[in-house]
Amino acid sequence: MARKIIPFTKPRCPGIFCEASTRILKEAAQDGVKTYVQRMEERAIQPCLFGQGGTCCRNCSFGPCMMIEDVPESIGICGATPATVAARNFCRMVACGSAAHMDHGRETALTFLAAAKGEAPFEIKDEKKLHFLAELYKVKTEGRSKEDIAIELGEKVLAEFGQQEGALVMTTRAPTKRQELWKKLGVIPRGVDREVVEIMHRTHMGTDQDYRSLIFQATRCALADGWGASMIASELQDILFGTPVPLRAVVNLGALSEDHVNIVIHGHEPQMPEAMAMVAQDPEIVAAAQEVGAKGINLAGVCCSGNEVLMRHGIAIAGSFIQQEVVLATGAIEAMVVDVQCVMQGLAEVAKCFHTELITTSSRAMIEGATHIEFDHHRALEIARDITLRAIGKFKQRRRVHIPDRKMDVVAGFSHETINHILGGAFRASYRPLNDNIINGRIRGVGAVVGCDSCWVESGRVHTTVVQELIANNVLVLVTGCAATACGREGFLRPEAAELAGPGLREVCETVGMPPVLHMGSCVDNSRILIAATEIVKEGGLGDDISQIPTAGCAPEWMSEKAIAIGQYFVASGAFVVFGRTFPTTGSKVVTDFLFREIEELYGGLWAVESEPTKMAQMMIEHIERKREALGIQEKKERILFDMAMRREL
């Protein structure tokens, strides 16, 4: 049956900044393929303002109760105020976002343990980090094999998920002053899962009704994410799959190959992608691909699965979150293999328009219309092999293929350990040069640009405008997630991008040969930014807490609940965090004022919202300059050029 032609008018959807993606979306529309662009156009109902501002309560069947804060009689039937409802909804977003990272962390710990016991086909790659974590978790290392150490470490880490009392071990990595503050405020997370359960309980009808108390628990939960589950995930993944070091790769649709079997991995947990990467090199598999007329297997990533394998193997990223349907619409994908988070349900319909097999691999994330092949880390390679052979079997069914000639070189994989080495050298790894350059003003500060890309803005442009403004003002930028991919597409992750930086930052980047925008990984790897900030504090000269160092963060195109959890743990760690376009509590001035102002008195960090990217960057720069002023380093010290007379005098 011929498919209906869907116009590509996009009055509501601003589309993607990347011209190649827009072209593919247009072609797909002409072929009757429906993507997020048409779904936006076809939606008869506009976003609900109550829902958007957080003042719609549907936690019991008295409601839904929609509220307007300035109208006195506009409260819930139970008496709940707009502030209570907005805080509850905010809490639930934090709980859901944190839970996603927590389940990711748990899955990683289970794989780690299985690998240590020889029950999964992965091995310990970073022994140094294993020993570091063992010491942190008080696991004896002397005279023990790495597997033995890893088993005890894995068990201790897993126990933290169900822990009821005490404190998560990773929180002890924060600056001492920050830990003391958290202790005083009572927000140190007691266990990973407990904090999510407590939010769900507190937000049940008729339970916690004080917005400050609710946000207190949201903070404890978010810290269990950033300084708990996410950090556990990043660190154990590094031990198992290798700590990233900078490597060259490419990003964007042009990474797909016309003469290879293209398999795209999409989602978040790196176990399946790692197994797929191992199998793709297997000579038998390559021979099987050649038998059907392909040159071999081309593995490419989407979203954070892509970031994970990009920074460990140099495997290309075909697209960010917003490009996931575009990748399929090239007609060049034999299989898209997905696990958890950020996988659009619309993929199933798009895949049906082509020969592509959409394969789900996690029982926690099933999609109607997809093939389900459950991933089991014990049989990781066997399953990866099955999936790859299925993809090979699809190669001859290809019809129209259009791979845009558009890809960009990137240098990715800046773990906080790498920053240590790249700035301090191989033998004297240290954050000292970074701190010194911040103190002398060559680098004004550090900005983090993270998070998703959005359908409500010209996707990618907001990220890159913020980044361009920051680096032009000598702010070193750290990126993760889909923001990193957007920056990669536009060439910001290359050392050559130093040309766009202000003179101070440019000088530093050119001296060490690094880009002014450092790719630090996936969503869980925002925990690497926490560690990098802590290292700056520990190195000295820039205060004794994260709230004092000249830093600011933003998620210009955020869309997921994980972004809210991430933002809240950064704020609770002392950072200034700006979100783009919308913020989920704006229906309540009371709660928004608390998060945008009062919270700074408690944690030294605060939230803000700003849609215009240049203004967003300026807000971050102003915050950075305020911090410099407070530290007494606001003036760039003049470089003294020694003439002969001065040298003689010396």
Ligand code: MSK
């Ligand atoms: S994948 S949470 S769209 S960054 Fe981590 Fe991208 Fe946002 Fe998902």
